[in-house]
Amino acid sequence: MDRWYQKTGPQGDVVISTRIRFARNLNDFPFPCKLNPNKKTEVVNLVNGALGALNKDEKIRGLGLRFIDVGELSKSERISLVERHLISPKFIEKTGGRGLISSQDETVSVMINEEDHIRLQVIKEGLNFDESYPLADLIDDILDKKLSFAFDEKLGYLTQCPTNLGTGMRASVMLHLPALRESGKMAQIASSISKLGLVIRGLYGEGSEPKADLYQLSNQVTLGFSEKASIKNLEDIAMQLIMQERSARSEIVKHIEIVDLIHRSYGVLANARLVSESEFMKLISNVRLGVATGEIKNIPLDLIDSLIINVQPAMLEIREGKNLSATHREQLRADLIRQSLTTKNS
């Protein structure tokens, strides 16, 4: 079964993925930070116990939801879950008293005892709230029936951090915006967007130029709006950004310097024998721009998007089945990139 990051979805030239996340807590337990180890285990077991109810639903059954004991995973395996956006970095800072439910295709994950008792996430390729939101909503309903979530008529779902009160929902889209970044428009866009209750930030790293020109656009406000209204707002603004990015792309590829940058980035990735993560992220963004604008032919976008995940450090260690030195990792990364780009390109 292909994972979400191995496929390209709607508006895939600009949108990598869509994500819905619900923060939920059980009525009869304090927030995780206040739980002793035994109580944490109790929460893990309770949520794990709801798997049966979930798998009874015919829309959910096919996903192959299963429980993963995070404590039993190797360090590389744990980190690779973060690299695949299945869990948060915070979730694996400690390993005791935690649990994870995930689907075979990794579109669905439930972190147990992260900041809240439950962090339910549905992630889909491309711009796709039409599928991700109903699925998240359905899973949320079934869990709520089984586990009884902490809810207040006025404050909505109760969460450890007040910024999540209300819907407890964070919806986001991951956008590839090389042309808007290149055109120097991101600061202005970020400022406009913040006035609309949304926030946009670099996905990797917190510098002014995020790695691979990947940006996450998400809702900031969870109180006073319905889930559906929040999503509608986010989707509308995402579509505007998509149109702006496309327009900026068609402008910048008129410049020979940009076309040159695209092709020499491909040339290096398709031939190098050592590639660092930061060099990869810089160059793959140019190659993705090239593929999306038709400058580079015969390479599908989903291959690029898979690579971005597959060459992350822990993913490489898992593939190789052992810890790797820095040089060996750069070598394996280069081999994988070269294989991927040149096989499909011929």
Place this chain on the structure above:
Amino acid sequence: MDRWYQKTGPQGDVVISTRIRFARNLNDFPFPCKLNPNKKTEVVNLVNGALGALNKDEKIRGLGLRFIDVGELSKSERISLVERHLISPKFIEKTGGRGLISSQDETVSVMINEEDHIRLQVIKEGLNFDESYPLADLIDDILDKKLSFAFDEKLGYLTQCPTNLGTGMRASVMLHLPALRESGKMAQIASSISKLGLVIRGLYGEGSEPKADLYQLSNQVTLGFSEKASIKNLEDIAMQLIMQERSARSEIVKHIEIVDLIHRSYGVLANARLVSESEFMKLISNVRLGVATGEIKNIPLDLIDSLIINVQPAMLEIREGKNLSATHREQLRADLIRQSLTTKNS
């Protein structure tokens, strides 16, 4: 008819070309710097008049020697002659009262009224004194009979600059020494070589790292040695350098960093849309090293050596038939490189 730089000769993995040059002056005329325009024209006509005698020789006839009036060439055409190593830069500083004889394959050239009345040059691909010296010697003999050269029993051939007195001969080989340069051994080698009556220097530019790692090894002393003894000495030392370079190459290609450098240099050249001359010279040296060591397959060395000449600025202008802006030149250079490398490489 292929020109010498379109072919690879003996020891072609390290040696690009072999050159013999004789400085000669006519008995009845002062050196060129002391000649008035009329007298210069007289010298040009005299030497040009010897063409008939040259073409009568059956070994020379096939070369298609012909006279070129340098004053009638465009600036790009004149500069391109320098880029093809047919004439010296000094020769085209002024255009009046000068003439050039050259063969179809550009192995033979006779500059008339450069520093001396006659500068006869024979250039061959690879390490090849066996062919270049006898041919230069034969042409020299015929010209001497026809024109009567200034010669002194004690000083040998009389030349304007005392450093050429004696044989008037400068013999040289152009070497590609990327591995010796990379290993940091060039300074020591240059110092040893100077004690043996030879000199080695970067072919392009006078910096410590010559462009494309091309070095010219030539005899320094013209007085007190016979032509043949000078050539024997030069050839022996060239062979030692060739062996040292090969040994250094087999060492450095064990390092993944060097292999990486070779392949990413190829990747950039085979894909870029803008390539400056200095970037080209840097990268093509790595590619040539890759081809010579078998790291890069399916690209013949003669293609690399042709490219080094063909992408020079004036050569590009002649190919395009007009003056070029800097960007347009970089674009045409990139197109030519890409075509050459990817056609033969598939």
